[in-house]
Amino acid sequence: MAAPMGAPVLNGSDRSLEELVDSWDGEATVMRRARSTDALITIGVHSTALGPAAGGCRMRTYRSSAAAVEDAHRLATAMTSKLAVCGLPFGGGKAVLAVPSIPEGDARRDLLLELGELVESLGGLYITAPDMNTSDVDMDVVAERTSHVFCRTAESGGCGNPAPATAAGVEAGLRAAIAHVFGSDDLDGRRVLVQGVGAVGERLARRLTDDGADVVVCDIDEQRADHLARRIGVRAIPAAAWLDEECDVFAPCAAGGILDEGTIPRLRCRLVAGAANNQLRERADADRLAARGITWVPDYVLNSGGVLKGVGMELLHWPPEEVANRLQQVGEDVASLLRRADTEGQTPLAVAETLASDRIDAARATRV
Numbered sequence: 558m559a560a561p562m563g564a565p566v567l568n569g570s571d572r573s574l575e576e577l578v579d580s581w582d583g584e585a586t587v588m589r590r591a592r593s594t595d596a597l598i599t600i601g602v603h604s605t606a607l608g609p610a611a612g613g614c615r616m617r618t619y620r621s622s623a624a625a626v627e628d629a630h631r632l633a634t635a636m637t638s639k640l641a642v643c644g645l646p647f648g649g650g651k652a653v654l655a656v657p658s659i660p661e662g663d664a665r666r667d668l669l670l671e672l673g674e675l676v677e678s679l680g681g682l683y684i685t686a687p688d689m690n691t692s693d694v695d696m697d698v699v700a701e702r703t704s705h706v707f708c709r710t711a712e713s714g715g716c717g718n719p720a721p722a723t724a725a726g727v728e729a730g731l732r733a734a735i736a737h738v739f740g741s742d743d744l745d746g747r748r749v750l751v752q753g754v755g756a757v758g759e760r761l762a763r764r765l766t767d768d769g770a771d772v773v774v775c776d777i778d779e780q781r782a783d784h785l786a787r788r789i790g791v792r793a794i795p796a797a798a799w800l801d802e803e804c805d806v807f808a809p810c811a812a813g814g815i816l817d818e819g820t821i822p823r824l825r826c827r828l829v830a831g832a833a834n835n836q837l838r839e840r841a842d843a844d845r846l847a848a849r850g851i852t853w854v855p856d857y858v859l860n861s862g863g864v865l866k867g868v869g870m871e872l873l874h875w876p877p878e879e880v881a882n883r884l885q886q887v888g889e890d891v892a893s894l895l896r897r898a899d900t901e902g903q904t905p906l907a908v909a910e911t912l913a914s915d916r917i918d919a920a921r922a923t924r925v
C-alpha cells in the first residue's frame with residue numbers, strides 16, 4: 558500500500574499485525590482487502606458491554622496494514638470511553654479505510670459500498686458513521702448496503718454533518734472549563750488559540766469570537782487560517798508557531814498526538830481543551846500536564862457533541878430539544894469532572910477513565 562509523494566501518512570508503531578491483534582483488549586478485529594480498489598478495510602470492535610459498538614469510519618493513508626489496524630484499535634478504544642462517559646447505551650468501535658490516496662468518483666463509491674457490505678455482515682455488532690475524510694454524503698452510500706449507519710444526510714433522514722454539534726458541545730465544555738480554571742465563564746478578552754480551522758475548529762473560532770473571546774487561529778493550510786482570520790476579524794499565526802503563542806486556552810482541533818514530553822514543557826497556557834481526538838501521545842502526558850499546573854479536559858469528554866446528536870437523533874430517536882439539552886450537558890459534565898479531579902487529587906483523565914469503567918462494569922454486572 559505505497560503512499561504517493563506528499564500524502565500525509567500515519568506510520569504507527571513498529572509492532573507486527575500479529576502482536577497488535579494478540580495484545581489488544583478489544584472484542585474483534587475485522588479485516589477485508591477491498592475488491593474494487595487497493596484498500597484495506599478494517600473494523601475494530603472494542604466493547605459491546607453497553608450495547609452495539611458505534612464509531613466513525615476514517616479514510617486515510619497508512620505506512621502499512623499494521624499501522625491501519627493499530628489506528629482502528631486506538632480509535633475504537635477511545636469510542637468505548639466516549640460513549641460510556643456520555644451515558645449512551647453503545648459500545649466503542651471504529652472502521653479504517655486504508656487507501657494509497659483518497660479515492661473519488663466510482664472508486665470511492667465502490668469502496669464505501671464494500672464497507673457497507675462488511676458492516677452488514679456483522680449483523681449490528683458495529684454501527685458506522687463519518688470520521689476523517691468521510692462525510693454524511695458518504696454514509697448515504699454506505700446505507701445502500703446496511704442499516705447499521707448514522708450521520709447520513711438530512712435529505713436521507715439523517716442528522717447530517719456532525720461538526721456543528723461537536724463545535725457546540727466543545728464550546729459548552731470549554732466555557733465550563735474556563736469557569737473552573739479562571740473563576741468566571743466570561744469569554745470577553747479571554748485569549749483562545751484554535752489549532753486547526755476545519756469543520757469543527759472554524760465553527761468553534763466563530764462561536765468564541767461572537768462571544769467576545771480574543772481568538773487566534775492557525776492551520777497547516779495557512780491560506781485557510783488567513784481567510785478565516787480576515788472574515789471574522791481575528792489573528793492568524795503560522796502553524797509552526799503554536800507553541801510560541803501565549804494564550805489562556807489552547808484548543809487543539811486538528812491532529813492527535815500533539816501533547817507529549819517535548820511539547821508540554823513549552824505550552825504557554827493554563828487550560829487545554831479542544832476537539833481533536835487522542836491529543837495525548839501517551840497516558841503519562843496527563844500527569845505531565847498536571848505537573849505543569851495546566852488543566853487538560855479529556856478530548857473524548859469534550860468532543861462528544863457530534864456522536865450525541867447522531868446517535869440521539871438517528872438511533873435513540875430523541876426530539877430536537879433533547880439533542881440541544883444533551884449538547885449543553887457537555888458543559889455540566891466537564892464542570893463535574895474537573896471538580897471531582899480537584900477533590901480527589903486525580904487528573905481529569907483518571908476521573909474520566911473511572912467514570913467509563915464504572916459504567917461498563919455496572920452493565921456487565923447486570924448481565925451476569
Ligand SMILES: NC(=O)c1ccc[n+]([C@@H]2O[C@H](COP(=O)([O-])OP(=O)(O)OC[C@H]3O[C@@H](n4cnc5c(N)ncnc54)[C@H](O)[C@@H]3O)[C@@H](O)[C@H]2O)c1
Nearest residue numbers: 719720723753755756757776777810811832833834860863
Ligand atoms: N467532525 C466532528 O464532528 C468531530 C467529532 C469528534 C472529534 N473530532 C476531531 O476533531 C478534530 C478536527 O475534526 P474536523 O472534522 O474539524 O477535521 P477537518 O479535517 O475538517 O479539519 C482539520 C483541520 O486541521 C488542520 N490541520 C491538520 N493538521 C494540523 C496541524 N498539525 N496543525 C495545524 N492544523 C492542522 C487541517 O488542515 C484542517 O483544516 C479531529 O481530530 C477529529 O478527529 C471531530
